[in-house]
Amino acid sequence: MELIYLDHNATTPLHPEVKRTIVDSLDIFGNASSLHPFGIDARRRVEQARKRVLSILNATEGQVIFTSSGSEANNLALKGLICRGEKCRHTVCNVQQFHYITSQIEHPSVHQTFYCLSHMGADVTYLPVDGFGRVNPDDVRRALKPNTVLISIMMGNNEVGTLQPIREIGTIARESDVAFHVDAVQAVGKLPIDVDAMHIDLLSLSGHKLNAPKGIGALYARNSMALCPLIHGGHQELNLRAGTENTLGIFALDKALAIALIDGETEAAESRKLRDLMHNKLTESLTGVHLNGHPTQRLPGTLNLSFDRIDGAAILEMLAMQGIAVSSGSACSSGEESPSHVLMAMGLPPEKARSAIRISFGLGNTEDQVQAAAAILIRTVEKLRTLSPL
Numbered sequence: 001m002e003l004i005y006l007d008h009n010a011t012t013p014l015h016p017e018v019k020r021t022i023v024d025s026l027d028i029f030g031n032a033s034s035l036h037p038f039g040i041d042a043r044r045r046v047e048q049a050r051k052r053v054l055s056i057l058n059a060t061e062g063q064v065i066f067t068s069s070g071s072e073a074n075n076l077a078l079k080g081l082i083c084r085g086e087k088c089r090h091t092v093c094n095v096q097q098f099h100y101i102t103s104q105i106e107h108p109s110v111h112q113t114f115y116c117l118s119h120m121g122a123d124v125t126y127l128p129v130d131g132f133g134r135v136n137p138d139d140v141r142r143a144l145k146p147n148t149v150l151i152s153i154m155m156g157n158n159e160v161g162t163l164q165p166i167r168e169i170g171t172i173a174r175e176s177d178v179a180f181h182v183d184a185v186q187a188v189g190k191l192p193i194d195v196d197a198m199h200i201d202l203l204s205l206s207g208h209k210l211n212a213p214k215g216i217g218a219l220y221a222r223n224s225m226a227l228c229p230l231i232h233g234g235h236q237e238l239n240l241r242a243g244t245e246n247t248l249g250i251f252a253l254d255k256a257l258a259i260a261l262i263d264g265e266t267e268a269a270e271s272r273k274l275r276d277l278m279h280n281k282l283t284e285s286l287t288g289v290h291l292n293g294h295p296t297q298r299l300p301g302t303l304n305l306s307f308d309r310i311d312g313a314a315i316l317e318m319l320a321m322q323g324i325a326v327s328s329g330s331a332c333s334s335g336e337e338s339p340s341h342v343l344m345a346m347g348l349p350p351e352k353a354r355s356a357i358r359i360s361f362g363l364g365n366t367e368d369q370v371q372a373a374a375a376i377l378i379r380t381v382e383k384l385r386t387l388s389p390l
């Protein structure tokens, strides 16, 4: 049985050139803090990776802090700002005095962090989204308070792919002198990003969503952002994240970003083509198929669909048995009973939200795979509908 991977929003395969970089770097073992040739070689490559992050974000200035994941980058952005403007080097200082603005459809690594901050006394506004999953910039403006310190809105949603009006929100943040954080984990490498034009102050990315390995992420922070570390210890990462650097992960991320700088646009166009082919095939043959997310303002490789009268989990399971890998909602909520918080925030009734699956495209996918997977999915939906008691 040929396995077909259509779950690139959950994680991506290694790019062959990234794999080669890792293999070729296995013996570069120096500690990047050491002042001898072993360390200096490692340091040079780490700094090259830092520049590459700035370059893919079109940043003219700023700090890049390598982290263990996109989740850690998000945590650092939100919790690290607690000491903003102070010399304090401890987290958890003045959180009761701060107001934050975010949306109801953020990744768990953002919304759980905000739940944590609000338990510590912070005031957090969770903005609603429209039926396409878009935040209204006017809502952001209306939510501002004199003590608002941070707005955190994701660029592209991992479940439905909807893209947010980042530039408009960034402009509001800048006019109000409020820091703006963007979780761009799903967007980096696929869409052009310009942190200066978009007025982004903090931005998170993750290696394994762009064909680098798991366990490496990064936070971009404008120089004016005074962050405090989550992990205290040595002087690594501009004193913002102690621990000897994950050099192999950093080299791999550097390579993946270098590839994305050249191929990102073409790869995104290819994903978009395969996604639209799948969507067309399904709607030609099946009734009761509904697109979740914005029809055009959407990540190139994301297709989230609800199928009338059947459960997304049942489709997922039957596809898995036939070698097709997709997701119901997000990877993080698979196995959970409650329907996706994203689809619920978009106003879908629970049964529609439960009938959703996410098909996501990327490196290695071909038209033949899409044709084969579409045929299997159509048969599966028809079969489940004949069995459906609804």
Ligand SMILES: *Cc1c(COP(=O)(O)O)cnc(C)c1O
Pocket (backbone or CB within 6 Å): 009, 068, 069, 070, 071, 072, 107, 109, 154, 156, 157, 158, 183, 184, 185, 186, 206, 207, 208, 209, 215, 216, 217
């Ligand atoms: C995957 C993902 C994350 C978390 O990244 P990890 O490296 O897996 O921790 C954060 N935000 C979004 C939008 C994601 O898709």
